[in-house]
Amino acid sequence: MRHLDRLLRPRSVVIVGASADKTKLTGRPLAYLEKYGFTGSIYPVNPRSETIDGHRCYPDIAALPEPPDVAIVLVAASKVTAAVRELAAIGTKAAIVLASGFGESGPEGRLRQEELKRSADGMRLLGPNTIGLVNVSDRIVLSASNALVEEDFVPGAIALVSQSGGILGSLLSRAQALGIGFSKLIATGNECDLEVADFIDYLVDDPATKVIALYLEGLRKPPAFRAAVSRALAAGKPVVAFKVGRSESGMRSTVSHTGALAGSDAAYDALFRQLGVIRAARYAELLDIAMALSRARPLTGKRVAIITSTGGAASLLADATGLAGFETPPPDEATAAKLNALAIEGATLDRNPIDVTLAGVRSDTFRTVLDAVAASPGYDAVAVVLGSSALREPETVGGPLRACAAAHEKPIVGFASPGAPQLVRQLNLAGVPVFTEPENCAASLAAMRRAGEPRPVETASGPAAAVIGDDVRALLRPGALNEVESKRLFAGFGISATREVVAATPAAAAAAAKGFGGRVVVKILSRHVLHKSEAGGVAIGVLLEEVSRTCVEMAERFTETTRQQPDGFLVQELVSDGIELILGFHRDAQLGPAILLGLGGVTAELFRDTSMRLVPVSRRDAEEMIGELQSAPLLKGFRGRPPADIPALVAAIVAFSTMIGAIGDKLEEAEINPLFVRPLGCGAVAADGVVIVNEV
Numbered sequence: 001m002r003h004l005d006r007l008l009r010p011r012s013v014v015i016v017g018a019s020a021d022k023t024k025l026t027g028r029p030l031a032y033l034e035k036y037g038f039t040g041s042i043y044p045v046n047p048r049s050e051t052i053d054g055h056r057c058y059p060d061i062a063a064l065p066e067p068p069d070v071a072i073v074l075v076a077a078s079k080v081t082a083a084v085r086e087l088a089a090i091g092t093k094a095a096i097v098l099a100s101g102f103g104e105s106g107p108e109g110r111l112r113q114e115e116l117k118r119s120a121d122g123m124r125l126l127g128p129n130t131i132g133l134v135n136v137s138d139r140i141v142l143s144a145s146n147a148l149v150e151e152d153f154v155p156g157a158i159a160l161v162s163q164s165g166g167i168l169g170s171l172l173s174r175a176q177a178l179g180i181g182f183s184k185l186i187a188t189g190n191e192c193d194l195e196v197a198d199f200i201d202y203l204v205d206d207p208a209t210k211v212i213a214l215y216l217e218g219l220r221k222p223p224a225f226r227a228a229v230s231r232a233l234a235a236g237k238p239v240v241a242f243k244v245g246r247s248e249s250g251m252r253s254t255v256s257h258t259g260a261l262a263g264s265d266a267a268y269d270a271l272f273r274q275l276g277v278i279r280a281a282r283y284a285e286l287l288d289i290a291m292a293l294s295r296a297r298p299l300t301g302k303r304v305a306i307i308t309s310t311g312g313a314a315s316l317l318a319d320a321t322g323l324a325g326f327e328t329p330p331p332d333e334a335t336a337a338k339l340n341a342l343a344i345e346g347a348t349l350d351r352n353p354i355d356v357t358l359a360g361v362r363s364d365t366f367r368t369v370l371d372a373v374a375a376s377p378g379y380d381a382v383a384v385v386l387g388s389s390a391l392r393e394p395e396t397v398g399g400p401l402r403a404c405a406a407a408h409e410k411p412i413v414g415f416a417s418p419g420a421p422q423l424v425r426q427l428n429l430a431g432v433p434v435f436t437e438p439e440n441c442a443a444s445l446a447a448m449r450r451a452g453e454p455r456p457v458e459t460a461s462g463p464a465a466a467v468i469g470d471d472v473r474a475l476l477r478p479g480a481l482n483e484v485e486s487k488r489l490f491a492g493f494g495i496s497a498t499r500e501v502v503a504a505t506p507a508a509a510a511a512a513a514k515g516f517g518g519r520v521v522v523k524i525l526s527r528h529v530l531h532k533s534e535a536g537g538v539a540i541g542v543l544l545e546e547v548s549r550t551c552v553e554m555a556e557r558f559t560e561t562t563r564q565q566p567d568g569f570l571v572q573e574l575v576s577d578g579i580e581l582i583l584g585f586h587r588d589a590q591l592g593p594a595i596l597l598g599l600g601g602v603t604a605e606l607f608r609d610t611s612m613r614l615v616p617v618s619r620r621d622a623e624e625m626i627g628e629l630q631s632a633p634l635l636k637g638f639r640g641r642p643p644a645d646i647p648a649l650v651a652a653i654v655a656f657s658t659m660i661g662a663i664g665d666k667l668e669e670a671e672i673n674p675l676f677v678r679p680l681g682c683g684a685v686a687a688d689g690v691v692i693v694n695e696v
Contacts, residue, residue: 130189131165156181179428301380486689578676
């Protein structure tokens, strides 16, 4: 990634369209380079000026004395392409294009952006429509952001990569106020060339960065993102992301139930879970979670001690941590004895929250309380509530909190109940994470715990054309498969189906039913109507003597409803000991093929109890999907019900993923609903199936 090293640590910078007016966007980059102490060469380009701030000004790019490492291009959109072409011609390593009016502006803008990329001729581009980047650790500013005007930087270990320049400025100003520091700040803009994944990959090897924070609108190259994030996590650098676009109002309506359940945000959520990216649920959480992770304190359990001087705020924090999956047990006997020995008047020290009531308490006494709780083997983390008294006497809490955090490896955090910006900033600068919202505190603790969980590397089943045999290949003709053909396709990849017989007539169906020896399921067989139950094409628990009549009535009802003639009938064993799930395939417009698992049957869309992962799906992914279902207790044995065959379900999910990868773009829709998961040792069987094949 040497080209990115030259972009983030240039030895020379040319500013095309530079201005001497520091109040203008075109004047800021040169002013920022000087303000923050850039020691390399600066070459302003402006034909109307001879010098700018003591720097010789060049009339055009061709007049430059050397090929610069980086160019900041400030000219209008109509002139950008020509400037980039000239920069590439003289050997410039990278260019930052600030102008808008490219891919974000419609068809003409997209054509202009394609021309821009061609004009770069291999030179790397950041943007267009970017505000630039800031290398905080080396004090190199290649940006025109207004957020850099007032203050100096707070250095830190968080690298922020944002697809929005405005949001980069917003997060920078918020972080400055909170005392949260950055190592790098990069706005990728339209990502004509360089994109989020390129910078994640670069930051893996950046010694100044411990945590990578992302503000995402979408991914242009998901495979590159996967690879870069995997490398970051393998290097011990957590990745936290805030993804906009959570609304599902534009959810695509498709033939299968799966298409109705899956949306782009669900696919992104699946991607993040699969990779181990920590997703910030709220915008304000992005900075707080990244700050907490940058402290690199291991959180190995879920027991939190809350120390407070104000009951109401402690209740807020206890509630938030509880909702995040944490426990707040009382102090163990030995710790309670130490605390009670302090004899603090009015304090409640043998419960949790531990109320120290700061009235009259000295700083050294509070330090003793903190140390005793932090040393307790009964707690994995300590959260201190800063109440109104901390405004009056900030060091009564602040001093002991800093000292305790420095003395213990256990995570120690604060929640500022009143508005105390100065105290929050001071403690954050001192390395003690302090939060202004109880929910953000809880979310950050949860992120710390998740980041500390081991995530073994596991290879998922990938595309493998060799898996497709002649019998499977024969099924892959364009159009819809009927139920029997769909299940034959699934079986070709190792997914078992229910026992069944195809019958051409009601009489043949009645004869076939006798072989099952009990009640059966009778269905219409049709490749034209995929959801038969909605057309009256499914009857469950039919007596043997009722099979023929059921077929006749079902065919009449089916034809009347759909105006289609059935292809025949299907007589199927009645599965009464299985749990109904749905296993489906959805192709997300941005992220590609995904698998959805959920509570199945006709209620699939009603309860929306689902989990999703992108293909390829590993065994670990499949196990996590199962665990995320609200209905998971049903599979583990609920109220005397025998445990379901979860290993068989895992195998079916992985096999389904293998099928999707092997068939590739030829597969338009695929769904098993229901997939019956039978008792442990009895397997999982497909009881119905939908498959649509593309003409690719």
